[in-house]
Amino acid sequence: xxxxxxxxxxxxxxxxxxxxxxxxxxxxHYLTWFEVGRTEFLRDMGFTYKExxxxxxxxxxxxxxxxxxxxxxxxxxxxxxxxxxxKPGLRIRLVYEIFRxxxxxxxxxxxxxxxxxxxxxxxxxKWLLTKILxxxxxxxxx
Amino acid sequence: xxxxxxxxxxxxxxxxxxxxxxxxxxxxHYLTWFEVGRTEFLRDMGFTYKExxxxxxxxxxxxxxxxxxxxxxxxxxxxxxxxxxxKPGLRIRLVYEIFRxxxxxxxxxxxxxxxxxxxxxxxxxKWLLTKILxxxxxxxxx
Amino acid sequence: xxxxxxxxxxxxxxxxxxxxxxxxxxxxHYLTWFEVGRTEFLRDMGFTYKExxxxxxxxxxxxxxxxxxxxxxxxxxxxxxxxxxxKPGLRIRLVYEIFRxxxxxxxxxxxxxxxxxxxxxxxxxKWLLTKILxxxxxxxxx
Amino acid sequence: xxxxxxxxxxxxxxxxxxxxxxxxxxxxHYLTWFEVGRTEFLRDMGFTYKExxxxxxxxxxxxxxxxxxxxxxxxxxxxxxxxxxxKPGLRIRLVYEIFRxxxxxxxxxxxxxxxxxxxxxxxxxKWLLTKILxxxxxxxxx
Numbered sequence: 001x002x003x004x005x006x007x008x009x010x011x012x013x014x015x016x017x018x019x020x021x022x023x024x025x026x027x028x029h030y031l032t033w034f035e036v037g038r039t040e041f042l043r044d045m046g047f048t049y050k051e052x053x054x055x056x057x058x059x060x061x062x063x064x065x066x067x068x069x070x071x072x073x074x075x076x077x078x079x080x081x082x083x084x085x086x087k088p089g090l091r092i093r094l095v096y097e098i099f100r101x102x103x104x105x106x107x108x109x110x111x112x113x114x115x116x117x118x119x120x121x122x123x124x125x126k127w128l129l130t131k132i133l134x135x136x137x138x139x140x141x142x
Numbered sequence: 143x144x145x146x147x148x149x150x151x152x153x154x155x156x157x158x159x160x161x162x163x164x165x166x167x168x169x170x171h172y173l174t175w176f177e178v179g180r181t182e183f184l185r186d187m188g189f190t191y192k193e194x195x196x197x198x199x200x201x202x203x204x205x206x207x208x209x210x211x212x213x214x215x216x217x218x219x220x221x222x223x224x225x226x227x228x229k230p231g232l233r234i235r236l237v238y239e240i241f242r243x244x245x246x247x248x249x250x251x252x253x254x255x256x257x258x259x260x261x262x263x264x265x266x267x268k269w270l271l272t273k274i275l276x277x278x279x280x281x282x283x284x
Numbered sequence: 285x286x287x288x289x290x291x292x293x294x295x296x297x298x299x300x301x302x303x304x305x306x307x308x309x310x311x312x313h314y315l316t317w318f319e320v321g322r323t324e325f326l327r328d329m330g331f332t333y334k335e336x337x338x339x340x341x342x343x344x345x346x347x348x349x350x351x352x353x354x355x356x357x358x359x360x361x362x363x364x365x366x367x368x369x370x371k372p373g374l375r376i377r378l379v380y381e382i383f384r385x386x387x388x389x390x391x392x393x394x395x396x397x398x399x400x401x402x403x404x405x406x407x408x409x410k411w412l413l414t415k416i417l418x419x420x421x422x423x424x425x426x
Numbered sequence: 427x428x429x430x431x432x433x434x435x436x437x438x439x440x441x442x443x444x445x446x447x448x449x450x451x452x453x454x455h456y457l458t459w460f461e462v463g464r465t466e467f468l469r470d471m472g473f474t475y476k477e478x479x480x481x482x483x484x485x486x487x488x489x490x491x492x493x494x495x496x497x498x499x500x501x502x503x504x505x506x507x508x509x510x511x512x513k514p515g516l517r518i519r520l521v522y523e524i525f526r527x528x529x530x531x532x533x534x535x536x537x538x539x540x541x542x543x544x545x546x547x548x549x550x551x552k553w554l555l556t557k558i559l560x561x562x563x564x565x566x567x568x
Contacts, residue, residue: 016465016475017170017458019163021216021337026159027345027394028315032443035312039442039501049442050501053305061311065349071403074163075465075476110311119355158323158333159316163479169487169536170461173454174301181300181359191300192359195447203453207491213545217323217334252453261497301454303447305500310443358447 006139007083008041014076025072031064034096034110037080041094045131057124058115059092066108076100083139085109088132090121148281149225150183156218167214173206176238176252179222183236187273199266200257201234208250218242225281227251230274232263290423291367292325298360309356315348318380318394321364325378329415343376343396344403350392360384367423369393372416374405432565433509434467440502451498457490460522460536463506467520471557485518485538486545492534502526509565511535514558516547 012033020026039049049059072078078098085095091113098106114124123129154175162168181191191201214220220240227237233255240248256266265271296317304310323333333343356362362382369379375397382390398408407413438459446452465475475485498504504524511521517539524532540550549555 015458016162016461017168020158021161021163021165022342022344023163024344027348028159028312028319031312031315032441035442048501053500058306060306060308060355061352063349063351064311065347067347068345071344074479075474157316158319164484164486166486169490170454170457173457174299177300177454190359200448202448202450202497203494205491205493206453207489209489210487213486217332300446301452304442305445305447305449307447312443 006135006137006141007081008037008044009079009081010037010040011077011079012036014072014074014078016074019074023073025074025076027066027068030066030068030098030106030108031110033078033080033098034064034066034082034094034108037082037096038094038110041082045135047128047131055125056117057122058117058119059112060115060119061110062091062113063111064109066106068106070103070105072098072100072105078105084132084136088129088136090114090123092132148277148279148283149223150179150186151221151223152179152182154178154220154222156214156216156220158216161216165215167216167218169208169210172208172210172240172248172250173252175220175222175240176206176208176224176236176250179224179238180236180252183224187277189270189273197267198259199264200259200261201254202257202261203252204233204255205253206251208248210248212242212245212247214240214242214247220247226274226278230271230278232256232265234274290419290421290425291365292321292328293363293365294321294324296320296362296364298356298358298362300358303358307357309358309360311350311352314350314352314382314390314392315394317362317364317382318348318350318366318378318392321366321380322378322394325366329419331412331415339409340401341406341408342399342401342403344399345394346375346397347395348393350390352390354387354389356382356384356389362389368416368420372413372420374398374407376416432561432563432567433507434463434470435505435507436463436466437503437505438462440498440500440504442500445500449499451500451502453492453494456492456494456524456532456534457536459504459506459524460490460492460508460520460534463508463522464520464536467508471561473554473557481551482543483548483550484541484543484545486541487536488517488539489537490535492532494532496526496529496531498524498526498531504531510558510562514555514562516540516549518558 018025018029081097085093093111095109116122160167160171223239227235235253237251258264302309302313365381369377377395379393400406444451444455507523511519519537521535542548
C-alpha cells in the first residue's frame, strides 16, 4: 500500500488543455489535480468516493488554497503527494505537494465536511473514521 | 425578442483559462460556448433549461462537431449565433456560428434527444414542441 | 466608472460545463471567475491585460485561496466584486467576493507578481503603479 | 510498441471536475481526452508534441467531431484508441474510440494541419512523414 506511511502519491501528465497562453499550466487546474490526489489517497484506504456518494455521503470542499512555487508546463509528469493536514474529525483537511522530479512546484490544501446528499452535515460511517484516524496516526509518527 | 428571426445571438469574452500555450482558445471550449449559445437561445423562447431539468426533462448531446476557421484569442469578444439546423422532432439539431466582429471564426452543431432523468427517450411537453416548431418556421422563411 | 469606489463588480452566469455531479459549481472554477473579476477590474482602470502582455508584462498568480460559503448552482447569475487586499507594490493582492443577489457565496484572494515574459520579476510601468495606488487609496477611504 | 498495429490505446480516469450536474462526463471534455489519446499515439511513434513545438512545428485542430453513444461517468477508467482516419499528408485525420471495458462509449475525429508558429501551413519534417506513413500502412493492412 502506497499510503502506508500516511501519505499517498499519484502521477498525472499536464494536458495541452490545461495550459494557458503564458505557456504554463493555468492556476485553476491545480485544484483539479488536488482532486485526483485526494481521490487516489481515499481509494488507497478503501474509500472509493464514487461508492461513498452512492451511499448518500458527500465531501464538499469548503476551503482551498494553493501556493505556486514554480510553473508546471505542458507534458510535465507531476507527482501529487496527499496526506491529512490535521487530525480528521467532522472536518477533513488534506494537504498536497506537487513535484516534477525533485522540484517542488506547488503546495496547497483543501478542507472538507462530511454531508448528506442535501449538503447537511452528517457523521461519516464509523469504519471510515477509524480508517482515517489510523492513517492520520501514521502521518504524525512518520 | 432577439430570436424573432429564428436565431439568437449572444456574446462571450474569451477567458485566459480558455487559452492554451499556442496562444489561442483551446478547441474543446467551443463546445462550452455552444452550450452558452444554446442556453440563451432556449431561454429566449421561454424554455429555461434549468427549469426543464427540474421538471424531469433532459436534453443530452448525442453528437457534436466544430469547424475551426480562424483562431479565437484571449479577451476576444465573440458573438455566438444559434439556430435550429433541421426540423425539430424527437431529435433537436442546433447549428452555431461564432464571430469576432464580421469575421467568422467557427461553425458547428450539436444534436440532442429529449430524455427523462434516467436518460430514457421521452416526448417534450407539447407547448415546447409547438414553440420550437414556431421558431423553426421563422428559420426556414427568414 | 464602476471602480470609482475602489472596487469593481462584474457578472457571470454559471455554465453547465462548470457544474459537477454534486449539482453544484465545481470548486476549481471559482479561480476562473476570479480571473474574470480581475480582468474587468484592471480593464476598468485602463489596464488591459491583453495589451500588457503585448508590452512584455506578465502578472502570474503566486498564491490563491477560496472559501466556499454556500454553493453556486447552474444558471445562477453571480456578481464578482474585486478590489485590492493590501497596498499594491511589486506584489499585488486582490480579494474577491462572489454573490448571488444578496447572498455571499464565496470569498477569496489571488496574489501576483509583476514579471517579464521569462517570468523574471520586473517593475510595472510607472503610470500603472500610480493608477493602482490611486485605486488603492479609494479602497482604504471607502 | 503499443502502436505496432497502427493504433495506440491509452487510459484515463474520469475526474469529478469533468462531470456535470446530469451526473455524466460533460460533452466538451471528450475533445480533451482525444488530445490525450493523440499525444500518446504520437509519442509512441517517436514524435513528442512538446519537442515538435520547440522546433517550431504546430498541429492545430481545424475540425473535430464526437458521437456520444453511451454516457461516461465519474471514476470510470476509459480506454482511448487512436489511429489515422485516412492517408496522412499535409492534413492529418485522427479517429478515436472511447471504451469502458468492452462497451464503446464514443467515437470521434480531429483533423489537423501542420503549421509554423504563426499558423502558416508548412511541411512536416521528412522523418516524421515517413514514420506517419509507415504507421498508416499498418493501419490499412491490420
